[in-house]
Amino acid sequence: MAVDFIAERDLQRCLNLLRRQGEVHAPLRDTDGMVRFGPLPTGVLPDLTAVRTLLPPKKYLLHPRETILFYQAGSGYQLPSGDVPRLILFGLHPCDLAGINYLDQVFLGNEPDPLYAARRAALTLIGTSCAPDQFCSCHLRPSPLTASCDLFLQQIGGGFVVSCGSSRGVELLETVTELIQERELTPPADTRSFFGQQLPPPPRSELDPALPDWQNLAEQCLGCGACSICCPTCCCFDVLESGGLDGSSAERWRRWDNCLFKSHAQVAGGASFQKDRTQRFRYRYRHKYRGFGQLKRLPSCVGCGRCRAVCPAGLDLRPLAERLEGCAP
Amino acid sequence: MKKLRLAITGLTACSGCQLTLLNCEAELPQLLEKFEFHYFPLACSPAVLKGRYDAALVEGCLSMPHERQLLLALRSQSQLLIAVGSCAVWGGVAALKNGTDRELLRRQVYGQSRTAVGTFSPQPLQSLVTVDAVINGCPPEKKELIGLMSGLLLGSLPVPNDQPVCSDCRMKENLCLLTERAQLCLGPLTLGGCEARCPSQGVPCEGCRGPVPEANLGEALELFLQKEYGRAIVIERLRRFYPEWKS
Numbered sequence: 284m285a286v287d288f289i290a291e292r293d294l295q296r297c298l299n300l301l302r303r304q305g306e307v308h309a310p311l312r313d314t315d316g317m318v319r320f321g322p323l324p325t326g327v328l329p330d331l332t333a334v335r336t337l338l339p340p341k342k343y344l345l346h347p348r349e350t351i352l353f354y355q356a357g358s359g360y361q362l363p364s365g366d367v368p369r370l371i372l373f374g375l376h377p378c379d380l381a382g383i384n385y386l387d388q389v390f391l392g393n394e395p396d397p398l399y400a401a402r403r404a405a406l407t408l409i410g411t412s413c414a415p416d417q418f419c420s421c422h423l424r425p426s427p428l429t430a431s432c433d434l435f436l437q438q439i440g441g442g443f444v445v446s447c448g449s450s451r452g453v454e455l456l457e458t459v460t461e462l463i464q465e466r467e468l469t470p471p472a473d474t475r476s477f478f479g480q481q482l483p484p485p486p487r488s489e490l491d492p493a494l495p496d497w498q499n500l501a502e503q504c505l506g507c508g509a510c511s512i513c514c515p516t517c518c519c520f521d522v523l524e525s526g527g528l529d530g531s532s533a534e535r536w537r538r539w540d541n542c543l544f545k546s547h548a549q550v551a552g553g554a555s556f557q558k559d560r561t562q563r564f565r566y567r568y569r570h571k572y573r574g575f576g577q578l579k580r581l582p583s584c585v586g587c588g589r590c591r592a593v594c595p596a597g598l599d600l601r602p603l604a605e606r607l608e609g610c611a612p
Numbered sequence: 613m614k615k616l617r618l619a620i621t622g623l624t625a626c627s628g629c630q631l632t633l634l635n636c637e638a639e640l641p642q643l644l645e646k647f648e649f650h651y652f653p654l655a656c657s658p659a660v661l662k663g664r665y666d667a668a669l670v671e672g673c674l675s676m677p678h679e680r681q682l683l684l685a686l687r688s689q690s691q692l693l694i695a696v697g698s699c700a701v702w703g704g705v706a707a708l709k710n711g712t713d714r715e716l717l718r719r720q721v722y723g724q725s726r727t728a729v730g731t732f733s734p735q736p737l738q739s740l741v742t743v744d745a746v747i748n749g750c751p752p753e754k755k756e757l758i759g760l761m762s763g764l765l766l767g768s769l770p771v772p773n774d775q776p777v778c779s780d781c782r783m784k785e786n787l788c789l790l791t792e793r794a795q796l797c798l799g800p801l802t803l804g805g806c807e808a809r810c811p812s813q814g815v816p817c818e819g820c821r822g823p824v825p826e827a828n829l830g831e832a833l834e835l836f837l838q839k840e841y842g843r844a845i846v847i848e849r850l851r852r853f854y855p856e857w858k859s
Contacts, residue, residue, distance in 0.1 A: 315658060315787045338785045347783035420780035505828050505835070507800040509788070526766040528642040530613065533766075545825045546774045560826065572642055591783070595791050595800060596831060 288466040290442040294328060298373065300459045305369035305407060308343070310336050314462070320372065329374045331438065334416045335589055339515035340372055340379050341386060344402050347512075348538040351398065351522070356531035362397060370568045371407040377477040378421050378587040380410050380430035382515025383584050389518055393578060407451060408432040411443070412473060418588030420601055421477070424608075426585055427484075430477035437470050477585070484574045484580040485608060490565055496603050497568075501560035503596045508541040510590035510598070511567075516583040519547065542567050572604050582608075616666040616764055619651035622732060623679040624706050625672025628751040630654045631698035633669075636754050639761075646765055651782045665690040667764055673699040673706050675734040685776035687741040692769070693790055694760065695737045698750040699851050702822040705750070707734040707855040734855075745769040748803055750820035750853060756805060773805045777817045789816050794839045796849055801827045822852045829857065 289297055301307055302325075309329030312318050318333040320340060353361045375383075390399035410432040415422045433452035436443035445463070447453045457465070511517035521540040526533045540547055543564070548557035557563045574581035584604075591599050622630055626818055634655060636643070652677045653659040661682075668690035674680060687693050698704040708715055710733045722729050737743050747756050747770065777799040781788070789795040789811055797816035799808070803824050810817055831848075850857040 317785075317787045317792075319785050338782075342785075502828075503831055505800040505826065505832055506826060507782075509775055509778055509782050512779060512782040523771060526762045526768070528639055528646065528758065528762045528765070530646060530762075530765045539779075541775070541779065544774055546772075593788065593791065595788070595835060 284467070284469055286466050286468060286470060287445040288442055288464045289436070289445055289459070289462050290464065293442075293462045295326070297459050297462050298323065298328075299325070299462060300462070301373070301409075301455070304458060305371045305405075306456065307371045307373050309373040320571055331374055331411055331413075334413060334419065335376070335587055337593075338513060339382055339587065339589065340375060341382065341515055341518065342426060343370060343372065343385070344386060344390070344399055345518060345520070345539070348536060349398065350534045350536045351466065352535040354529045354533040354535075356506060367401045368409070368511075370400045371409060373409045373411075375408055375410045375432065376413045376587070377430035377473070378419070378585040379515055380408060380432050381426055381477045381585040382525065382587070383408065383430035384428045384431055385516045385578075385581075385585070386518055388578060388581070407455065408434075409455075410435040410448075412437045415586075416588065418591045419586055420584070420588065421586035423601075424584070424586055424604070425482050426477055427482045427581060428477060428583075428585060434475065436472070439468075439470055444468075485582055487580075490569055490573070490607070493561070494565075496566045497561045500564045500598060500600075500603075503598055504543065504560060504564070505596050506543060506560070507595060508544060509593040509595070511541040511543065512539055513593050515585055515587055515588040515589070516571075517541070521546070542570070568600060571600065572608055613646075615646060615648040615665070616668070617648045617650050617753070619661060619665045619668040619690060620649065620655075621651065621653055621668075621670060621682070623670065623672035623683065623700070623737075624675040625697065625699045625704070627654055627671070629671040629700075629747075629749075632751040632754055633757050636758055639758055642763060647761070661689065661759055662683055663689070664705065667692040669694050669696050669760075670700055670737060671696045671733040673703050673736055674740060675706060675731055677730045677732075679824060680740060683737060683741055692744045692764075693737070693741060694769075695743045695746045696757070698748060698820055698822055699734075699751055700737050701743075701746045701748055702854045702856070703734050703736050704853055708852065710734065710855045746772070748773075748821040749806060753806060773803060774825050775804045776800055777802045777804045777806065777808050777811070777821070780804040780806065781811045781817075784808055784812055787814075788809055789814070790835075796836060796839075796841050798849065800824075801829065801832055819850060822854050823857070 298307055302460055307323045308320050309323045310333050311321050312330045318330055318336050320336050323329055327452055345524055350363055392395040432450055433449045434455055435446045435448060487496050503516060519540045520537040520539045524533060524535045549555045571584040572582050620630060651659050651661050660665055662748055668686040695701045699706055707854045714733055719730055761791055789797040798819035799817040801823055802817050802819045803821040806821060831844060
């Protein structure tokens with residue numbers, strides 16, 4: 284079949300052409316050996332072999348801490364304003380694209396979140412293919428989420444097979460048209476399931492609170508919160524307010540929260556809907572594998588493997604999911 | 613608006629927490645506009661504790677008899693009493709040797725001095741009085757102190773934080789010293805809010821802000837032992853700022 288192909292040696296030129304459309308951010312290996320999404324300096328190539336970045340791209344859409352409302356006596360409430368820079372995220376793996384797809388469903392649904400919506404509209408997503416490692420489960424567990432993006436670069440020998448996923452992608456492709464070669468080849472099929480499969484939804488039955496697994500997990504968990512901070516689809520946040528020293532101004536802000544923390548399900552007076560970590564693990568599992576709220580029955584785990592890779596106690600929900608959801612290990 | 617009348621002082625401590633407040637240079641003019649620093653011996657002398665206070669901010673732990681009298685006076689004369697810093701909240705570094713005989717320690721430090729120094733095992737403020745709110749840290753973050761002050765103006769107290777240092781550290785996308793470098797980092801056991809200052813500089817967390825609620829000490833100990841840290845070293849590190857960790 285005829286495909287659009289960009290040679291590996293043209294990648295730098297391709298990135299320079301893309302730069303004209305917005306600041307390019309991509310996975311970069313820092314001097315400490317860790318890979319993070321960050322602004323790509325001119326002349327530097329992104330690390331397209333790294334399996335995962337420390338934080339997922341959700342950091343561009345939901346900041347770890349951010350002010351969501353200002354108050355000033357007299358003038359009242361005001362939403363944060365300011366320019367949202369146009370960013371091109373280059374080198375997103377299918378799992379991270381599926382993660383953004385999930386976040387879109389949460390934050391752009393019935394009542395869109397204005398901060399998220401503005402940042403999302405300013406993002407261009409360019410995906411690349413990758414090879415899973417021992418922490419990944421994208422190739423083992425099907426997902427109902429879609430790895431939607433503007434452009435997708437499938438890595439094959441010597442370069443990339445390019446495909447468009449949106450009209451924005453078509454426009455972008457035109458800006459790099461000088462680098463596109465037409466080739467006759469059949470790219471290997473991606474066996475992973477982020478491309479809009481119809482899957483049977485998870486069972487309606489409740490998760491048994493008496494399963495010993497919840498307690499086993501809770502006993503080993505150090506409560507550091509890394510699993511959810513590094514998860515591309517964990518998006519719970521806590522909302523706090525603080526006043527200014529002038530006594531007449533205030534702001535409301537939010538920060539990433541974690542369902543394994545004591546305060547997560549705590550309400551006024553100290554009562555809690557999830558009293559201990561055992562209950563909280565069941566809750567976390569439900570979100571990742573069964574879905575809840577408006578997205579009930581939409582599993583949110585995209586198999587990126589970050590929770591397993593970062594857990595100091597080496598906890599892994601996969602064996603339990605294999606048992607309860609009946610999927611391949 | 614009438615200025616809020618404050619008493620700010622330290623018991624057994626290094627004055628670092630009070631200094632952190634004095635180091636908020638940018639906010640000092642506004643603070644002076646809104647508060648009357650009536651009793652603040654570190655900053656203004658002479659200082660005489662007299663009348664009613666809207667709030668008392670107390671740094672340090674209790675370790676000498678006269679401090680009990682002072683703390684009781686502060687409590688009875690103040691609407692609110694706030695423990696500021698790890699010594700006031702947990703006992704802190706002064707309580708490092710709480711497992712050792714006090715008389716022995718007194719002799720080691722003061723010898724056979726004829727003027728006996730009255731001293732007892734350092735205790736947090738709440739061992740004697742009701743504490744309305746706490747600000748953790750050694751020293752606390754400036755923004756937490758300023759947050760406390762602006763909260764007082766609005767009649768509110770700081771919301772207790774239960775997120776660990778790891779949470780702050782991961783949000784900053786730092787390299788994890790515990791998992792990637794097998795260092796003795798107390799991040800998972802320690803209350804955050806410090807923006808992971810030490811791990812962000814490549815220095816493992818020493819636990820200065822005290823234990824997180826529901827700290828899983830058993831598993832953490834197990835993990836440190838697996839990483840080949842001796843039990844004694846781990847316990848010593850754990851107790852540097854919070855003497856109550858039991859092995």
